[in-house]
Amino acid sequence: MLRLIRIFGILLFGVFLIMMCTSETVLHPDFTITDKMLNEYIKEFPHPDITEKILANPKEFLESIKAVIALPPEFLFLVDKQHSLGEAYEPEDLENLQHYSIKTTKKSLTLRSVILDDLTTMIDAAKKENIDLVIASAYRSYTYQAQVYGYWVKQLGEEQADRESAKPGHSQHQLGTTLDFYPIDDSFAQTDESEWLLMHASDYGFSLSYPEGYEDVTGYKYEPWHYRYVGKETTQMIDSYFMGIQQFFLEFYSGYADFFKTHLKEKT
Ligand SMILES: [Zn+2]
Structure with missing residues (x-):
């Protein structure tokens, strides 16, 4: 009987220890976030399958988000039907694509220089597999968007x-x-180029913004030609935790990035 009580006592202590560890220990050495905090904080995110994935691998998730936080914040701005960049937003490092070994349909196309290394590497990798990527549209100013939108409303x-x-x-x-x-x-959508991009674009930090079957999420019908650079760290995170859907990640990040940033320990 005494032995039974002792075994029971040890078991109870074990359970207590496990509970202490899972709820109060910080999940990652670079963050002051505990399991309990993470649970509490992200439970309101309206996609339970995504939060479940995050909570199943919290340490790996924090490692991943640490890399994402270090990226230029504009890479991760949520821009959609509800969220505007405003009239004044214009990147400072736009470069004409003519100066690079990039095929375009127009001479005037520009993109931010900070993404051009990854873009040219991707285009060169595709070329080696006989995939010819040609860019038909790139940066669009606010003024230009106003003209295009006006045209479509009329039509x-x-x-x-x-x-x-x-x-x-x-x-x-x-x-x-x-x-x-x-x-x-x-x-x-029927081209080899599209198939190649679906397989490989994320390896270079490019993400399909408006995938097939997600119009109710993104607000846009399928646009197989439209890719946004979000950085390799981000495409990896989108694929591992956000079902490959950029919009889910951007909505999550716009709501929760501050929580992760505030609880990231300062480097000493
Ligand atoms: Zn587009």
């Missing part, structure tokens, strides 16, 4: 125009990190 009416084009300030193209491959139409 299609406002409701349909909103599905085809973004209201000025609401286009990812204003970031200078977003591009469209040629041809910009539904036939692109």
Whole structure:
């Protein structure tokens, strides 16, 4: 009997220890976040399958988000039907693509220089597999977006125009990190280029913004030609925790980045 009580006591102590460890220990040496804090904080995110994935691998997730936090914040701005960059947003490091070994359909196309290394590396890698990536659209200023949107409203009416084009300030193209491959139409989905990008773009930090079947999430019908650079650290995170859907990640990050940043320990 005494032995039984002792065994029971040891078991109880063990359970207590496990509970202490899982709820109060910090999850990652570079953050002051405990399991309990993380649970409490992200439970409101409206995609339980995503929060479950994060909570199943919290240490790996924090390692990943630490790398994402270190990226230029504009790479991760949420720009969609609800969130505008504003009229004044214009990147300072736009470069004409003519100066690089990048095929384009127009001479005037520009993108941020900070992404051009990864872009040219991706295009060269594709070329080695006989995949010819041509860029048909890149940075679009606020003023240009206003002209394009005005044109579509005239042609299609406002409701349909909103599905085809973004209201000025609401286009990812204003970031200078977003591009469209040629041809910009539904036939692109059937090309080898599209297939190659679906397989490999994320290895170079490029992410498909408006995937097939997610119009209710992104606000846009499938755009197989439209890719946004978010950095390799981010594409890895999107694939591992966010079901490959950029919009889910950007919504999460815009809501929770401050929590992770505030609890990141200062480097000494
Ligand atoms: Zn586009």
